[in-house]
């Protein structure tokens with residue numbers, strides 16, 4: 001039976017490049033035939049699945065991943081247990097362990113990108129209940145069709161779309177959590193993918209992303225060498241450098257035999273808070289900020305020693321003594337209030 005896109009999909013989905021709104025174009029049969037961007041982009045809807053993949057012509061890495069999973073779609077569910085059996089682990093237990101990290105509550109909205117055939121989707125849905133929403137996205141249509149069929153049997157309403165995990169077709173702050181497992185090692189732009197996950201997640205929401213990684217302490221074991229030889233993805237690094245500045249309470253653990261990493265974090269706003277302006281007690285003095293921005297051109301070691309001696313004799317930190325000296329030299333009033341550590345917090349002395 002041909003499926004149709006729910007009427008509210010025009011509001012749900014956004015342009016994958018810049019999250020601008022899309023409008024629904026209705027076909028002759030009255031169903032949504034395409035989603036249209038203000039820039040003239042037309043995202044076709046085929047059998048109820050909008051194709052929101054961006055860029056429209058994928059690079060080599062994404063083309064290869066897409067072709068691979070289109071090809072293995074029919075046998076994916078049959079053989080995936082081998083990955084878990086290799087390490088004498090139970091698939092459902094390991095997947096639930098990842099879902100735990102999402103810290104979900106009933107009624108929330110969760111995006112799973114690269115959802116494959118939907119093997120974690122039901123485990124996410126069981127935390128969301130009938131009032132939650134599950135958004136399932138994939139690069140390869142045949143696996144997404146399977147995920148949709150499984151999701152249709154769940155109590156949680158779901159929406160599916162073809163999408164690249166590095167260009168999420170959703171509005172900013174529109175979901176409570178983002179989940180992905182197993183594909184990110186294949187992504188050509190992992191940094192953009194993490195940034196997108198943080199963008200679409202509401203402040204306080206959770207992001208959980210994992211994939212193969214042979215940790216450095218296991219690389220020279222027989223198991224490490226043999227597995228890295230069979231599957232080069234075990235050689236992929238944990239993408240710590242791509243974790244966004246908005247990430248808070250970041251954790252990384254290795255699961256499934258200790259050879260798959262799972263990064264999880266809570267999404268905050270901007271970089272974390274730090275008080276850079278308290279007076280640091282001790283001989284150097286100043287604040288973290290004045291030490292960073294107020295560095296003088298290099299002086300000779302003798303001049304520095306002389307300044308240190310003079311400051312010590314005056315009972316002042318080097319910062320306060322220099323600041324006063326320089327301000328006195330050109331007549332600028334001394335506004336620096338440092339004399340002692342006011343809040344008891346110390347820095348490098």
Ligand SMILES: C[S@@+](CC[C@H](N)C(=O)[O-])C[C@H]1O[C@@H](n2cnc3c(N)ncnc32)[C@H](O)[C@@H]1O
Pocket residue numbers: 062065066069113114115116117118119120137138139140143163164165166180181182183184186187
């Ligand atoms: C190993 S499978 C994992 C599937 C599923 N997450 C699971 O745990 O069973 C990797 C999946 O990532 C998808 N994928 C690869 N690159 C992607 C991308 N750039 N955007 C979205 N999905 C991608 C593949 O199509 C494939 O279904």
